[in-house]
Amino acid sequence: MSRASIAIVGAAETTELGKVPGLSQVGLHADAALNALADCGLKPADIDGIATGGHDVAEINQYLGISPTWYDGTSVGGCSFIALVRHAAAAIQAGLCTTVLITHGESGRSNHRSHRPIMPSMQQQEFEAIYGPLFPPMRFTLPVMRKMKDDGLTEEQLAMVAVVQREWAAFHPRATARDPITVDDVLSSRMIAYPFRKLMCCLVSDGGGALILTSAERAKDFPAKPVYLRGTGGEGAEGPMVSQMESFTSSKAFRVSGKLAFETAGITPTDVDHLMIYDAFAHLPIYGLEDLGFVDRGEAGAFISEGHTRPGGRLPLNTNGGGLSYMHSGMYGMYALQEGVRQMRGVSPAQVEGAKISMVHGVGGMFSAAATVVLTNEDSW
Amino acid sequence: MTEKPVPTIYPETRHFWDGAAAGKLLLQFCTECRKHYFPPRPFCPYCGGRAVEIVEASGLGRLYSYTISHLPTPGYEPPFVVAVVMLDEGVKMLANIVDCPPEPEALALDMPLEVTFEARGAFFIPQFRPLGSLQ
Structure with missing residues (x-):
């Protein structure tokens, strides 16, 4: 033990x-x-x-x-x-x-x-910023068209990420965006950086x-x-140039971080009662579910669309509404941790009854880094 | 509309921009790993070895992924394409797709592209356009 x-x-x-x-x-x-x-x-x-x-x-x-x-x-x-x-x-x-x-x-x-610089990286400035991707919606999303072609991810599935998280946000009096939305609402919201529309992008709080x-x-x-x-958690890193990610369909930093977190906690995905995956944009829960091993590659879009992560589903995900609906200050990881703590204390407005293990996974920069921790309300296992 | 950004050049990257000014897309090549790499640095990112050469790329590649930005950006008229190009040498680099409408219908993933150089002040910036688009 x-x-x-x-x-x-x-x-x-x-x-x-x-x-x-x-x-x-x-x-x-x-x-x-x-x-x-x-x-x-x-x-x-x-x-x-x-x-x-x-x-x-x-x-x-x-x-x-x-x-x-x-x-x-x-x-x-x-x-x-x-x-x-x-x-x-x-x-x-x-x-x-x-x-x-x-x-x-x-x-x-x-x-x-x-005066924190938005892009402190020298190589990112010299070889990416000169092409105009100054804002996260144009840059963080760059791998997604590749993932749509290679793994069959659809715009409707991306929209469902936002729809489901809004359902969770409705439980939270402190969430910024609580009114229900539909896939049509998301897909008719203003185009920001194709294929990403406004409701697929995080709040600014x-x-x-x-x-x-x-x-x-x-x-x-x-x-x-x-x-x-429970366990040491994990971390991993690639770097600030999205164009140089090893894969566009999977984040190496996510995989390395998640594997360490699972191994040191001595658990597998089926042991996780509650999950937070940092969602600056709608594709991040998709990459997270796959790279952490909750579903196989290419399956996360359908998994969310089928309702498995929504209230009442078998894997409650981003139960505060996430960066898309709860709040997003810029470095949202702290709020994912706070909701993990509330769930383990049993005091979340969207409480998952009986939850004993919460995994909190975050991205840093734009697929630049990742970190994961496993929280529990049990003092031994 | 303000000017498009220009690169800040460092000692390790000077050759790349000198090459671009001469109409050449320069990569580096590890003589141990036998692999091309980008962006420039005086050692191989795969093995850490310093036995590397500067080589001219074919200038050919394919559209690997992209976004079409509708956000106001200094020097750019939205919408404009921010793309990742997979060069035939197996390395990825960012660019805008020029001589091509900024529309999903005109941007098929894996379509062949060729390098072109855009003058910005004293600099020449590698860009990509659909192969054969220059009549």
Whole structure:
């Protein structure tokens, strides 16, 4: 039997979500951090490890008044926060610190942001950006026409991703987009970058989130139901040039990350009760379901269209509505983690009854990186 | 409409842009792996070896994947095509498809393409057009 060694004991999003004109990027980090500290009854002085992505970790540290013995500023895009969960777990296990705060904040809509460059890659600038794909809808989606031809993925199946996730968002009072939509609504929404239409693209929101991790033996001292890590999770990377992906029908970073997460958790896809796959665009749950091994290659579009991931289906997926309907600040991975934690605590507005294992998988950049963690509410298995 | 972007050139990539200015599409080739690669770097991304050569590509390839952007973009008149071209040498590169309507009906995956060079200020940018489209 294995016993859990690391737990998430504090978790919270910003007080407001979606449109938060009164807070800057650093303010959103701090609001989420203070909410997470309140969630577990800790003060900044109790934190000795701090991590964030997409923002100078030292600035967040100074703003919150923390004196860390460990920090991590891994910034590979939206999955950074998922990778940071596994980095923090390793740091706690190695004795580098005892109590880690991971923060995220982004003023995607109100634009009170720091000066993070959109495309910091030298080679991406020199050999891709000169051709005009300046925005994610034109670039992140580049492999999809190939996948449609090689694997039979259809526009209707992409539209169904958005339709099903809107069904989940309807449960969440804090979701930005909650009104039901149909495949026709999606396919008649404004063309952004063929074959992607507006309702296949993520929202642009303000918000933040934070998590607090410590050793499992301390976890029961905290007020909320502990959420444990099962296994080490996984991570993988290719790089910021979408054109140089090894395959256009499958993400190598997804496959590497998912395999590690499953192997170290000692589970298979049929053991997963609840699944989050970062969806900046409608094709990402398709690639995720296939690359993580929930379905075979080329089957994910039909799997979603047949209703298996919708409310009442056998594999509840993106139960907050995802980046398409819940919110998307720019680096959404933190919100996928928050919904995984809510599900394992049993407090999600879209609660999956009896769920014991939640997998949270995220993409960083545009197929540039990936990270995966397995959460559970059981302290041994 | 502002100007289209031009590349920032680095020491390791200078040869590529000098080649483009001379009407040549230059790749690199690992003499150990016997593979072409792109974008430029002074070693092979498959084996890490430094025994690499600069070689001229055939300039021929096929349409591997694309999007048609309707978003406002400096220097571009939407809609325009952002494409990934699979060169006959087995490497992928980004380009716009020129001399071709930006419509799905005109953009069949795997259709043959040929390189052409677009002047932008002092630079020449490799682009691709349908093979034989230049009459």
